Amino acid sequence: MTYEGPKALFTAWVSLISNLLLTLIKLIFGLIFHSTALIADGVHNGGDVIASVATIGSMKLSNHPADREHPYGHGKAEDISTAFISIILTAAALFLTYEAVKALLGPVSSVSIWAFGAALVSALWKWLLYIYTNQAANRYHSKSLQATAADHLADIYASIAAALGLGVSWVGNILHIPYTHYGDPVAGIVVSILILRIAVIMMVKATNVLMESSVDEKDQEKYREIFLSFPEVKNIDILRAREHGNAVLIDAQIRIPASYTIQEGDDLTEAIRSKMIHEYPDVEEVLIHINPWYEDQKLIEPESVPHLKNK
Structure with missing residues (x-):
């Protein structure tokens, strides 16, 4: 085993704090500038906060030594956490789809450059977090960090789609290009499908381990x-x-x-x-x-x- 609990746990705390800050930024900017994409992405990040808390808890539990009740140790706590994160991602994907369809059918709203900028900052921040967490997951052989890295990757897709949709809508409003206001909700639907795919893959892997399936x-x-x-x-x-x-x-x-x-x-x-x-x-x-x-x-x-x- 090359799993280094304290260092891996520090990485999980970085993800938790980052998700908290991003959630606040997206929700505040989304509410101020009436951006459906940012509000939906902010709620998605709120789910990530819950997932990060679950990750930290499972990592602490998995580091406990074997005892009378758990003679093989507590390693599967991380697989339970992975399954939980996949459920959070599934719920987020369904929520994003709902918000995207509602925006697609609802009245056209103006888009602010500040909302567009917030989505770009979120995408860059999540990209850096993904690289950092993925490297830590491989270095410390942590399944919880692997799941968190996958969650960050899904967030990158979501933030890029939000930025793309907001950008298209913003430019379309300025140049009076018809139908560009559909860019945001259409991108949201595509991203929801990508997030759902990642969630299903994570759930299958976690379930296989919990069901005592063989390695490949x-x-x-x-x-x-x-x-x-x-x-x-x-x-x-x-x-x-x-x-x-x-x-x-x-x-x-x-x-x-x-x-x-x-x-x-x-x-x-x-x-x-x-x-x-x-x-x-x-x-x-x-x-x-x-x-x-x-x-x-x-x-x-x-x-x-x-x-x-x-x-």
Whole structure:
């Protein structure tokens, strides 16, 4: 594990404070200049504030050590947070769609250059936040920060669309170009679809982890190669790997020569475990069960695990 709690938590606090400030800026400018796009985007950012609070809480909880009630630790708290953020994004996408359709059908309103400027500042601010948070998520292997970075990316789309719509409407009002007032709501609908797509992807990933689904086959094959790099391992009966928060847990049943002593078997499993964790820092635990192997024994790997068949 390379997850660094305090540093990752600092990144989450930066996102929270930024979301608070952006929410205030958008709502104030939106209400003063009667901008539907900015008000909707401000409400969206208000949802981000709730998501940021959930992220900080889940990160603190996931850093708690294992206890009697949670012998595998609290790592899945971050996956729960990711699912929660995806729900917030879904609600925001639906709200933005509603506001965009209402603006599309409602009376035409004038657009201020200040509202346009606020949307541009928000897009730039969120772009910088996305780069900062995404780098931190990769560095600290934090799923909550990955979800927050995805949320920032969705906000960039929303702010750019708001700025584009406001800009088109503003220029159209000045030059008296017909139908340009539709730029804002049409852009809002497009952005809502993009945000909804990100939310669905995040929810699917979080649900897979919470449902104890296996890691993808490419990672399974990498783990398998580590086992087979030891000539003493004659066969892999079962190999399972699943995500647990920011960590990966591996369970395996292998066959080694029946003539090996208990001490030799223990030394071998410890060597495999050490090599696995050294090459893949996100692997937190490797449980290995040993079965005997005989020279004349014909082994058939279980069909219930088709990706483990010998090549």
